[in-house]
Amino acid sequence: MISRKMLVGTIAAAVMTAGMASGAMAETTIGVVAKIGGIPWFNAMEAGIEQEGKARGVDAFMVGPTSADPALQVRAIEDLIARKVDVIGVVPNDAKVLEPVLQKARDAGIIVLTHESTASVNKNYDFELVSAKDLGEAHAKLLAKTTECKGGYAVYVGGLTVPAHNAWADAAVAWLDENCPDMKQVADRFGVAESVDDSRNTTLDLIRAHDDLTGILAFGSQGPVGAARAVEERGLIGKVAVVGLFSAGQGRKLVHSGAITGGYVWSPLEAGRVFVALGKMLAEGGTVSDGDELPLLGKIRLEGSNIFANMPLALSKDTVDGLAEMGL
Known part of the structure; x- marks a missing residue:
């Protein structure tokens, strides 16, 4: 049986190792905390994060907890705060549980982006590829x-x-x-x-x-x-x-x-890319307004701090093979 302490230690090591592997000298550092690591959806998201990080010269990496336990996400975010990253992205398992640690991140001057969590309060923006x-x-x-x-x-x-x-x-x-x-x-x-x-x-x-x-x-x-x-x-x-x-x-x-x-x-690979593109833009002083054309998202609708694009993909016998070949 793996203990909670061992799981937490694994996450901390993953944060440091991933960041070092992706290039610690990059100008902007972005760490994204997934719901859970090792499943196809978040494997695709991680590929998008890595692709866009390389394309934009950003030190971007994902941390995938070993289970969908919100406490493990809290620990991962704590580790990213300690590392003084520029941007923290997260796909929350429990938005309420994460509020205190996300507030801590923002108090430290870190930009916070969420995805699949429009109800999150302590964020700069949440982005959704479809409402x-x-x-x-x-x-x-x-x-x-x-x-x-x-x-x-x-x-x-x-x-x-x-x-x-x-x-x-x-x-x-x-x-x-x-x-x-x-x-x-x-x-x-x-x-x-x-x-x-x-x-x-x-x-x-x-x-x-x-x-x-x-x-x-x-x-x-x-x-x-x-x-x-x-x-x-x-x-x-x-x-x-x-x-x-x-x-x-x-x-x-x-x-x-x-x-x-x-x-x-929607494409988890594209969501991973958006974490990096949007995070870099905000870290460099960029702003978001309703109706803007944003990198990768196109024309967006802004409701409070929630960004909505319109990029749904149908999954059917006609489309599933093509989407699978794209890595989705």
Whole structure:
């Protein structure tokens, strides 16, 4: 059993090693803390961070905690503050838990960028490649089309405290309540979508418990994969739709088998690049206004300190192979 102390030590070492490897003499230093390391989504984000860092002459690196424990993100941010980086990026597992340490970073003069966390308070900016409402509703419409608004459905998120996942889910449920009033959730929301095994097991349990189950909405990159494997195992392809966002390379076989119906996503690789491009611009004194054309994001909408672009990607049998070949 790996202790919390050992995990924390691993993160601290990763911060120092990654930074040294990426070139400590760079003019601007940007450290990005992922939700969890070692899964395809954040592997792609890390590739984007490294690509853009090299292209822009920035010391940019990602720290991937060994589990989706908010305390490990706190520790990683503490280590980045101690290292005196110029910009800290983070994709929060729990926005509230991170508020004190993000305030500490800003008090130290460090620019704070969040992603998938519009509710975060202690940040300079949060950026989203598609709005929560648009993304949630797009998934709801796909589920409604596939199920013809019949039967019951379940909702998975990466965690019940993950800001973006729950915002997407809220938007999807609101749309379904209005447009498919006879279609109801069979159970409360499940915080399992960052684990293939947990999503699979939850889906198997739901299939056993609910004869009227016709759909799974999974917001979290591992959720559709786990749910689809359960649907495949039980021979329910075409009877239980799985809709959500996932890494194309990880889910492509399940899409082609029909176990995953499809979904909408943005590019984690592009999100990684944006952390670097936007961070460098702000570190050099740049500003953001509503309607600006920003590097990589194009024309943006600014709401308070939240930056919205409009860059959704459809995941389907027609697109998944091309997206997978792009490393998404």
